[in-house]
Amino acid sequence: xxxxxxxxxxxxxxxxxxxxxxxxxxxxxxxxxxxxxxxxxxxxxxxx
Amino acid sequence: xxxxxxxxxxxxxxxxxxxxxxxxxxxxxxxxxxxxxxxxxxxxxxxxxxxxxxxxxxxxxxxxxxxxxxxxxxxxxxxxxxxxxxxxxxxxxxxxxxxxxxxxxxxxxxxxxxxxxxxxxxxxxxxxxxxxxxxxxxxxxxxxxxxxxxxxxxxxxxxxxxxxxxxxxxxxxx
Numbered sequence: 001x002x003x004x005x006x007x008x009x010x011x012x013x014x015x016x017x018x019x020x021x022x023x024x025x026x027x028x029x030x031x032x033x034x035x036x037x038x039x040x041x042x043x044x045x046x047x048x
Numbered sequence: 049x050x051x052x053x054x055x056x057x058x059x060x061x062x063x064x065x066x067x068x069x070x071x072x073x074x075x076x077x078x079x080x081x082x083x084x085x086x087x088x089x090x091x092x093x094x095x096x097x098x099x100x101x102x103x104x105x106x107x108x109x110x111x112x113x114x115x116x117x118x119x120x121x122x123x124x125x126x127x128x129x130x131x132x133x134x135x136x137x138x139x140x141x142x143x144x145x146x147x148x149x150x151x152x153x154x155x156x157x158x159x160x161x162x163x164x165x166x167x168x169x170x171x172x173x174x175x176x177x178x179x180x181x182x183x184x185x186x187x188x189x190x191x192x193x194x195x196x197x198x199x200x201x202x203x204x205x206x207x208x209x210x211x212x213x214x215x216x217x218x219x220x221x222x
Contacts, residue, residue, distance in 0.1 A: 005081035006188050011154050013082045014049045017074065018128070020084040 049088075050154035051127030055115055056090060057157065064111045066093035069148035069159045071134075071166060076181050078151065079163045079190040083181070087123055087130040091145050091161070094135060103135050140168060140203045164195040171200075171208055179216055186217070 005016070059065055069075070072089030094103060109117075112124050123130035136142045144165035151160055161169070167185050170178035185191050200209050 002081050003188065006079070006190075010078050010151060013077050014074075014153060016082040017077060017085065018049070020082065021086055024084055024086060 049127070049129060050156045052088065052129040052131060053153060053156040053158045055112065055117070055126045056131070058115075059108070059111055062111070063095060064107055066095050067145050067148070067159070068092040069145045069161045071144065071161045071169065073177075073181070075160045076163075076166050076170075076185070078149075078160045079166075080181075080184045080188045083177075083184075087132050089132050089134060091134050091136055091141055093142070093145055105133055105135070108133050138203075140165070140172070140199070144169060162195070163190045164192060164199055167191055167196060168199045168203060168205060171205055171212060172203075174208075179212070182212065183216060 005013070008016075056065075056068065060068060069091050070078075070088065071091050072087075073083050073085035074088050077083065092108070094107075109119065109124060112126060113119065118125045120130055123132050125131070134141075136145060144161045145159075147165065148159035148161050151158060163185055167182050170181045200206050
């Protein structure tokens with residue numbers, strides 16, 4: 001699989017890079033939405 | 049990517065930058081499997097760099113903002129790619145630009161650093177993702193070992209390479 005990916009044309013590889021980049025952006029954005037949960041966990045710790 | 053490269057090429061034609069080369073993860077992807085990255089690293093020679101002690105990227109940013117580029121932290125977004133412009137910090141990076149390989153992406157002409165220069169720069173940068181990249185270059189047979197050895201010798205990286213080999217490559221060769 002890795003050698004097949006390495007053998008793709010650069011143009012095709014760039015398309016894959018763009019998909020990976022957009023996926024990373026989406027994951028990062030989703031991570032931000034979980035922040036309130038992390039904050040509530042911190043408050044729990046502080047109470048203890 | 050095509051739009052991004054055409055903008056950079058136009059900037060070069062307009063004399064804002066001299067020779068340039070793609071490095072980093074996108075450059076490595078020319079030779080090995082694609083690896084996730086958020087930006088395009090472009091190493092540039094500045095036309096007046098030789099006569100100034102203080103190097104500024106302002107002319108690049110001003111030019112690109114006038115062409116619709118948008119600043120985002122250390123990047124400037126061209127087309128749909130955040131681009132980080134880097135001035136070579138030493139002779140190795142200057143040589144990497146000078147000896148970059150001409151290629152075409154979607155009909156746009158550009159230059160990418162050689163795999164040996166990318167590996168030498170990764171070795172010197174020495175982050176975990178750089179180690180992974182070097183191992184990928186080796187495992188996919190992308191490096192000319194004679195060329196790499198010449199670079200390592202010329203730029204004082206032999207000891208660092210030996211350390212890298214003992215840490216990551218011992219036991220992987222048959």
